[in-house]
Amino acid sequence: MPAEAGTRPALDLQERLQRLNQIGVALSVERDLTVLLERILLEARGFTGADAGTLFLVSGDHLTFAIAQNDTLRSFVGGRYGQANIPPVPINRDSVSGYAATTGEMLNISDVYDPEWQRFEGPRNYDRMTGYRTRSMLVVPLRDHEGQVIGVLQLLNAVDPQTRQVGPFAADVVALIQSLASQAAVAITNVRLIRDTEALFESFVRVMATAIDERSPYTGGHIRRVAEMAHVVAEAVNRCAAGPLADVVFAADELNELRVASWMHDIGKITTPEWVVDKPTKLTTIHDRIELLRARYVGFMQAARVQALEQQLGGADPQAVAAACATEIERLHDELAFLEKANNPGEFMVDADLERLRQIAARTYMVDGQPVPSLSPDELLNLSIRKGSLTDAERRKISDHASMTIRMLEQIPFTRKLRRVPEIAGAHHEKLDGTGYPQGLRGDQISLQARILALVDIFESLSADDRPYRAEPMSREMVLGILKKEVDAHHLDADLHALFVDQQLYRELDRIKAQMVLERQQRS
Numbered sequence: 001m002p003a004e005a006g007t008r009p010a011l012d013l014q015e016r017l018q019r020l021n022q023i024g025v026a027l028s029v030e031r032d033l034t035v036l037l038e039r040i041l042l043e044a045r046g047f048t049g050a051d052a053g054t055l056f057l058v059s060g061d062h063l064t065f066a067i068a069q070n071d072t073l074r075s076f077v078g079g080r081y082g083q084a085n086i087p088p089v090p091i092n093r094d095s096v097s098g099y100a101a102t103t104g105e106m107l108n109i110s111d112v113y114d115p116e117w118q119r120f121e122g123p124r125n126y127d128r129m130t131g132y133r134t135r136s137m138l139v140v141p142l143r144d145h146e147g148q149v150i151g152v153l154q155l156l157n158a159v160d161p162q163t164r165q166v167g168p169f170a171a172d173v174v175a176l177i178q179s180l181a182s183q184a185a186v187a188i189t190n191v192r193l194i195r196d197t198e199a200l201f202e203s204f205v206r207v208m209a210t211a212i213d214e215r216s217p218y219t220g221g222h223i224r225r226v227a228e229m230a231h232v233v234a235e236a237v238n239r240c241a242a243g244p245l246a247d248v249v250f251a252a253d254e255l256n257e258l259r260v261a262s263w264m265h266d267i268g269k270i271t272t273p274e275w276v277v278d279k280p281t282k283l284t285t286i287h288d289r290i291e292l293l294r295a296r297y298v299g300f301m302q303a304a305r306v307q308a309l310e311q312q313l314g315g316a317d318p319q320a321v322a323a324a325c326a327t328e329i330e331r332l333h334d335e336l337a338f339l340e341k342a343n344n345p346g347e348f349m350v351d352a353d354l355e356r357l358r359q360i361a362a363r364t365y366m367v368d369g370q371p372v373p374s375l376s377p378d379e380l381l382n383l384s385i386r387k388g389s390l391t392d393a394e395r396r397k398i399s400d401h402a403s404m405t406i407r408m409l410e411q412i413p414f415t416r417k418l419r420r421v422p423e424i425a426g427a428h429h430e431k432l433d434g435t436g437y438p439q440g441l442r443g444d445q446i447s448l449q450a451r452i453l454a455l456v457d458i459f460e461s462l463s464a465d466d467r468p469y470r471a472e473p474m475s476r477e478m479v480l481g482i483l484k485k486e487v488d489a490h491h492l493d494a495d496l497h498a499l500f501v502d503q504q505l506y507r508e509l510d511r512i513k514a515q516m517v518l519e520r521q522q523r524s
């Protein structure tokens with residue numbers, strides 16, 4: 001349709017609807033709330049020819065300023081343009097935007113200086129402060145799908161694109177602006193819903209991680225440190241421009257997927273019995289059974305003394321009986337000392353030690369006329385652990401956490417962008433040569449993300465400050481030495497390891513630990 005002289009070049013209705021449609025599509029794909037708000041204002045101004053505009057969002061009983069654009073003043077504030085110090089507007093009938101939010105009505109003002117509109121002082125105050133001259137104003141409430149007002153769009157000064165004159169907002173534009181406002185409201189609501197869902201999931205993930213970490217005073221914070229270290233390594237992979245990893249670039253979604261997988265990698269530990277997680281001595285179940293053993297040996301010694309007394313009363317040579325009793329008690333002391341030593345997980349048990357344990361276990365003492373074995377079969381089994389504190393069954397129980405992680409995560413309906421979380425998290429104990437668990441995956445079956453997780457998981461665990469079965473923390477040198485051996489044994493990825501060592505990424509762990517100490521101090 002040709003434009004008439006002196007009027008706006010009228011788009012016909014179909015063109016306007018088409019433009020509206022395009023705007024609707026453009027708004028619906030935007031996922032960043034700040035960008036979306038900027039876009040809504042820009043599109044609304046473009047659609048109506050407004051020289052300036054402001055967008056407010058409902059927040060409780062007031063409107064908070066989101067963004068403002070003013071072409072004439074070349075003033076753009078809020079959102080990505082930068083902070084603005086604009087106070088919230090109460091939702092009442094005292095201001096134009098408050099009025100629109102309260103009543104849900106659109107205000108179409110041809111001149112804010114008309115006596116009819118004098119009751120709203122805001123536009124004139126704005127003019128006084130900025131030197132701007134507000135004339136026409138279109139104030140549109142943004143309603144969501146439930147009809148709730150979630151914001152207010154305030155458009156100033158409709159400019160005729162040909163004459164550049166400011167006039168009232170054109171009737172045909174006004175008729176369609178509500179549609180644009182609805183699309184904007186839906187887009188804002190969608191972005192907020194997605195953001196809220198993500199935030200909810202995020203907090204769930206962190207609560208679970210904290211619950212697992214808090215079960216052990218020794219591994220507290222392990223998950224967070226692993227998550228942060230995994231990110232450090234992934235970022236280094238993205239940065240590296242030479243070598244075998246130069247072509248690998250993790251997209252933002254992949255980094256996020258790795259982050260979530262890291263936070264959830266040990267989720268299966270929630271099912272591991274507490275005493276197994278940190279089993280400090282071989283005899284520990286819910287408590288350290290060495291106390292039972294000590295009490296039992298005190299009983300044996302008492303029984304030996306009673307027997308000696310009985311023999312003396314029976315007429316035996318008192319000196320010989322006393323000497324035999326002393327020898328027996330000394331032997332029991334010695335045996336108990338051996339058992340106490342054997343209970344220490346740091347003690348490496350040689351064949352002779354195991355044989356002595358078997359002999360001890362085979363012995364039964366009469367206490368109060370009842371036969372009492374020195375060791376129960378389970379005590380023998382636990383004390384016979386050659387190295388560390390865990391029996392094979394307990395070791396399996398711990399390894400179970402990896403398959404449990406997979407089982408648990410597979411039940412979560414992850415979104416498309418997070419669909420590989422179970423695979424990445426569940427493979428953190430897999431080894432490239434196929435000797436890992438739970439699935440015995442090998443080589444290419446283990447993704448690079450899972451390899452990153454495996455590397456930092458081992459590194460973090462070895463770097464723990466304190467472990468019940470370790471006398472003192474390992475030096476960095478020792479930790480890196482073990483890591484190298486793991487690479488040489490084809491357990492860990494050599495390229496990632498090279499990056500880890502060459503770029504001294506391991507140093508980041510110190511920064512993370514210091515940060516966590518600081519946060520703990522601030523909390524207490």
Ligand SMILES: [Fe+2]
Pocket residue numbers: 265266401402428429457
């Ligand atoms: Fe694990």
Ligand SMILES: [Fe+2]
Pocket residue numbers: 222226265266457
């Ligand atoms: Fe772990």
